[in-house]
Amino acid sequence: KAGVTQTPRYLIKTRGQQVTLSCSPISGHRSVSWYQQTPGQGLQFLFEYFSETQRNKGNFPGRFSGRQFSNSRSEMNVSTLELGDSALYLCASSSQGPTPEQFFGPGTRLTVL
Amino acid sequence: GENVEQHPSTLSVQEGDSAVIKCTYSDSASNYFPWYKQELGKRPQLIIDIRSNVGEKKDQRIAVTLNKTAKHFSLHITETQPEDSAVYFCAASKTNFGNEKLTFGTGTRLTIIP
Numbered sequence: 001k002a003g004v005t006q007t008p009r010y011l012i013k014t015r016g017q018q019v020t021l022s023c024s025p026i027s028g029h030r031s032v033s034w035y036q037q038t039p040g041q042g043l044q045f046l047f048e049y050f051s052e053t054q055r056n057k058g059n060f061p062g063r064f065s066g067r068q069f070s071n072s073r074s075e076m077n078v079s080t081l082e083l084g085d086s087a088l089y090l091c092a093s094s095s096q097g098p099t100p101e102q103f104f105g106p107g108t109r110l111t112v113l
Numbered sequence: 114g115e116n117v118e119q120h121p122s123t124l125s126v127q128e129g130d131s132a133v134i135k136c137t138y139s140d141s142a143s144n145y146f147p148w149y150k151q152e153l154g155k156r157p158q159l160i161i162d163i164r165s166n167v168g169e170k171k172d173q174r175i176a177v178t179l180n181k182t183a184k185h186f187s188l189h190i191t192e193t194q195p196e197d198s199a200v201y202f203c204a205a206s207k208t209n210f211g212n213e214k215l216t217f218g219t220g221t222r223l224t225i226i227p
Contacts, residue, residue: 033214043157043202043217056214090156092215100145100208102215104156 001027004093004105012111018079021108025072025093031055032074033102034066037088046089049074078110086112115140117205119218126193127226134221136203137185143205146179146186147215152199160201161188190223198225 005024013019025032033056034046045058049068066076072093078085088109092102116139126132138146147162163170163177163186170177174193179186190197200222204215 035215035217042219043204043215045214045216048214058214100206101147101159101162103159104149106156 004091004103006089006091006105006108008108009106010109010111012113013081014113015081015083017081018077019081019110020075020077021089021091021110023074023076023091023093023105025074025091026095026103029093029095029103030072031094032068032072033092033094034074034076035090035092036060037090037107038086043090046076081112083112086110115143115205115207115216117203117216117218119203119221121221122219123222123224125224125226128193128195130193132188132190132193132197132223134188134201134203134223135185136187136205136218137183138205138216139184140205140207141181141184142207145206145208146177147204147206148177148188149202149204149217150199151202151220157202193225195225195227198223 007022031050033048036044047066048056052068063079068074088107090104090107092104094102119136144165149157150160151157161175161177163179174191176189200220202220203218206215
């Protein structure tokens with residue numbers, strides 16, 4: 001099976017702009033989670049989607065939003081970008097069932113200037 | 114919410130020796146504890162995990178132990194090799210057939226000295 005893919009891999013934006021990141025999960029996986037990774041804060045949970053519904057949400061401002069499509073692909077959007085939003089954004093997918101392993105994509109490196 | 118603490122933040126080990134990384138969690142309802150390895154510039158890779166109904170799990174040179182009473186779990190790497198050098202993250206989660214939300218520790222940078 002193909003792994004989790006994310007596009008784009010790199011993005012450079014300026015403050016105030018908005019950005020959309022995309023994640024395609026492993027075939028058959030219906031849960032997609034998003035994480036922000038920074039050197040100072042580590043890996044922080046943003047939100048999780050399952051069957052097009054947001055099931056869990058982390059402690060991020062409303063500028064961070066997401067959605068999931070019927071084919072389980074997910075997008076996250078960050079509006080009104082701030083310098084502190086510069087980070088590696090990782091998505092992870094997992095299957096339904098008793099084994100909850102999450103598999104990560106390669107991430108999107110976002111730089112806000 | 115859940116809080117996961119991880120120690121040490123850096124660890125240097127002579128090649129062939131063992132390495133141990135420890136994590137504690139706060140939420141007694143957490144029932145799933147994975148460990149991820151992240152090499153420089155790469156994605157986190159799941160290397161081993163343990164559920165709350167198991168006290169220990171091994172996979173070749175890697176083992177994880179869980180003490181539910183004390184709310185801590187540890188990663189043990191034996192016979193370390195240069196390719197074990199990476200950042201290791203522990204995590205905790207309350208899962209109910211896919212209710213996914215991982216809370217990560219702050220990571221341990223492991224360096225294997227040849």
